[in-house]
Amino acid sequence: MLGLNKACTLLVGVNSFLPQSAAFSIAIATKNHGMTGKMLTMAAAVRGDDDAVVDAATREIRIMAPLAAVVSSLSSPASVVSPANALPAANAFESSLQQNFPGALSNSAVALRVAAALRDRGFTSTNTLFGSSLCSDEINDTAESLVGDLQNKLGVEGVFNLGGLGGLPFVGISGMGAFTSHAPVNGKIFIVFGPHVGISADGTVGKIERVGKKSPSGACGAGIGAYKAIMATNTPKEAKEAIGTNDFQEEYIIQQLSTRLDELKGKDPNNESITYVTNKMYDLVWEMLRSEINAFTTKPDFWGSVSEVTLLGGIVVNRGHGDTPGVPGGEDFYQPLMLKSLTKDGESDIYGEVFSDFPALARPYRAAKYV
Numbered sequence: 001m002l003g004l005n006k007a008c009t010l011l012v013g014v015n016s017f018l019p020q021s022a023a024f025s026i027a028i029a030t031k032n033h034g035m036t037g038k039m040l041t042m043a044a045a046v047r048g049d050d051d052a053v054v055d056a057a058t059r060e061i062r063i064m065a066p067l068a069a070v071v072s073s074l075s076s077p078a079s080v081v082s083p084a085n086a087l088p089a090a091n092a093f094e095s096s097l098q099q100n101f102p103g104a105l106s107n108s109a110v111a112l113r114v115a116a117a118l119r120d121r122g123f124t125s126t127n128t129l130f131g132s133s134l135c136s137d138e139i140n141d142t143a144e145s146l147v148g149d150l151q152n153k154l155g156v157e158g159v160f161n162l163g164g165l166g167g168l169p170f171v172g173i174s175g176m177g178a179f180t181s182h183a184p185v186n187g188k189i190f191i192v193f194g195p196h197v198g199i200s201a202d203g204t205v206g207k208i209e210r211v212g213k214k215s216p217s218g219a220c221g222a223g224i225g226a227y228k229a230i231m232a233t234n235t236p237k238e239a240k241e242a243i244g245t246n247d248f249q250e251e252y253i254i255q256q257l258s259t260r261l262d263e264l265k266g267k268d269p270n271n272e273s274i275t276y277v278t279n280k281m282y283d284l285v286w287e288m289l290r291s292e293i294n295a296f297t298t299k300p301d302f303w304g305s306v307s308e309v310t311l312l313g314g315i316v317v318n319r320g321h322g323d324t325p326g327v328p329g330g331e332d333f334y335q336p337l338m339l340k341s342l343t344k345d346g347e348s349d350i351y352g353e354v355f356s357d358f359p360a361l362a363r364p365y366r367a368a369k370y371v
Contacts, residue, residue: 115153133194134192176295193286197318204271256284279315336355
C-alpha cells in the first residue's frame with residue numbers, strides 16, 4: 001500500500017504483457033466550480049525498474065506526478081480553456097438544444113416515462129393500437145428512434161404510420177378511419193406526433209450530418225424548404241397562387257405557413273428563425289391531427305369500441321447520424337409539449353404526471369414565439 005490519502009479513487013492494474021512496467025487507470029470524481037460528478041479517466045504506462053525492487057516513495061512519485069497535473073487542471077478557472085480541458089464538440093449541440101428546445105429529453109428517457117404512465121393507465125401489449133405522425137425522413141426511423149423505443153417498451157407488434165412530410169398526418173380522414181378501425185375491442189389508442197428538426201455538431205439548427213454525406217444537410221427539409229419559398233415571395237397570396245398538384249404535401253405546408261411567418265420577414269435565416277418555423281410546424285401537425293381525430297371521437301359509436309385515446313405531441317430533435325470525424329452521434333431528443341387523454345367522459349391533461357419536474361416545460365404547450 002502507498003498510504004495515499006487523496007480525494008480521488010485510484011485503480012491500479014498490472015499489465016503482465018509489458019515487462020518492467022505498471023499500467024494503471026485513474027478515475028477521479030471531483031467538484032469543479034459547482035459541477036458535480038465530473039469523471040476523468042486517465043491511462044498511462046510507467047516504465048522503470050521492476051516494481052518489486054523500487055521503493056514505495058519512488059513508486060508514489062511516479063504515480064502521483066501525472067495525477068497532480070490532472071487535478072491542477074481541474075482546479076483552474078473554467079473560463080481558461082486549453083487543449084487539455086477544452087469542451088468536447090458535443091457541447092455545441094447540447095448548448096443549442098437547451099437554448100432552442102428547452103426541456104428536450106433523450107428518446108429513451110421520454111419512452112421510459114411515457115411507457116410507464118401508459119401502463120399505469122391500463123395500456124398493454126394486447127389492447128393497444130399504436131400510431132405515429134412524424135416526418136417520413138429516414139433519420140426518424142432508426143434503431144434508436146422514439147417510435148421504435150416506445151414500441152419496444154409497450155410491447156406492441158406494429159405501428160401505423162400516419163405522417164408524411166413535416167410530420168403532418170396526410171393520411172387524411174380515410175387513413176385515420178382505417179387506423180382507428182384496427183383498435184382491439186374495448187382497446188386503447190396511443191399516437192405520438194410532431195415535426196422534427198436537426199441540430200448539427202456545431203450547433204446549427206436545421207442541419208444534420210447524414211451517413212455518406214460530406215457536409216450537413218437540411219432537416220426538416222419540408223419545413224425549411226417551405227420557409228425559404230415563402231420568404232422568396234412578396235405576399236402570402238403569391239405563395240398560395242404557386243400551389244399546384246404535383247407536390248401537394250409540400251405545397252400544402254407552404255400554403256399553411258404563408259400567413260404564420262410574418263415575424264420572420266426581412267430577417268436572415270438563423271437558429272432562432274428555424275426554431276420558430278419548427279414550432280409553427282408543430283401547430284400545423286396538431287391542427288390537422290386534431291381535426292382528423294375529432295371526426296371519429298365525436299361519433300356516438302366510437303367509444304363503444306375504444307376506451308381511451310392518448311396523444312403525445314412534441315418536437316423531434318435529430319443529431320448527427322453520419323460517420324463524420326468528430327461527430328459523436330448518439331440518441332435523438334424529443335421536446336414533449338403535450339400529453340393528453342381522451343375518453344367518452346372528455347379530455348384530461350396528464351402532462352404534469354409525467355413531465356412536471358421540468359420547469360422549462362411547465363405548460364403542456366409552449367406557444368411558438370420568435371426571440
